[in-house]
Amino acid sequence: AQSVTQPDIHITVSEGASLELRCNYSYGATPYLFWYVQSPGQGLQLLLKYFSGDTLVQGIKGFEAEFKRSQSSFNLRKPSVHWSDAAEYFCAFMMDSSYKLIFGSGTRLLVRP
Amino acid sequence: DTEVTQTPKHLVMGMTNKKSLKCEQHMGHRAMYWYKQKAKKPPELMFVYSYEKLSINESVPSRFSPECPNSSLLNLHLHALQPEDSALYLCASSQGVRETQYFGPGTRLLVL
Numbered sequence: 074a075q076s077v078t079q080p081d082i083h084i085t086v087s088e089g090a091s092l093e094l095r096c097n098y099s100y101g102a103t104p105y106l107f108w109y110v111q112s113p114g115q116g117l118q119l120l121l122k123y124f125s126g127d128t129l130v131q132g133i134k135g136f137e138a139e140f141k142r143s144q145s146s147f148n149l150r151k152p153s154v155h156w157s158d159a160a161e162y163f164c165a166f167m168m169d170s171s172y173k174l175i176f177g178s179g180t181r182l183l184v185r186p
Numbered sequence: 187d188t189e190v191t192q193t194p195k196h197l198v199m200g201m202t203n204k205k206s207l208k209c210e211q212h213m214g215h216r217a218m219y220w221y222k223q224k225a226k227k228p229p230e231l232m233f234v235y236s237y238e239k240l241s242i243n244e245s246v247p248s249r250f251s252p253e254c255p256n257s258s259l260l261n262l263h264l265h266a267l268q269p270e271d272s273a274l275y276l277c278a279s280s281q282g283v284r285e286t287q288y289f290g291p292g293t294r295l296l297v298l
Binding site: 105107109114115116117118119122163165167169170171172173174176177178179 | 190192217219226227228229231234236241242274276278280283284286287288289290291292294
């Protein structure tokens with residue numbers, strides 16, 4: 074079955090440290106991949122997306138993600154985390170000819186001062 | 187501009203009330219969505235409208251009734267809800283199939 078997994082429920086990093094959030098998907102073809110961020114009580118903001126082409130994707134707020142077909146992964150990275158990055162992060166993918174976004178369970182990022 | 191607006195921001199209703207949630211986008215998108223999000227969970231798709239026609243209903247109870255009066259506007263009519271329907275209701279829109287979905291800020295609904 075098609076699915077996306079975010080193995081880390083919570084991650085805590087110190088401000089200024091680097092960050093990597095993991096995302097793995099299960100799908101027979103190349104999916105469309107997304108990372109969204111959600112602050113408490115807010116809607117989802119698109120950070121970045123991968124459809125095709127260059128496997129290293131740059132997004133907003135200094136985030137990047139790398140698509141690795143061999144590992145079925147699309148991990149999100151940031152070289153230096155800011156306190157304002159504390160939020161819930163959702164990885165999502167979309168199948169061929171589909172409207173449906175399939176979300177991972179989310180990773181809550183906590184930032185230590 | 188990638189803005190989707192939703193009103194109201196918060197809504198409290200009794201189980202016998204009728205209320206409506208409203209969503210608007212002016213990006214020329216032809217697909218619009220309703221999602222339900224419970225606390226500490228990812229969003230779950232409820233409905234998809236494509237070119238103002240309902241194209242997906244994810245087996246949502248009939249106490250939720252969507253409406254798409256025009257290509258910019260999406261409503262969700264609520265009637266006889268249950269306390270377990272309390273959640274954040276998110277609207278999204280996209281250009282079309284397999285396109286990026288842009289989300290609104292949501293309506294926080296509490297059913298008493």
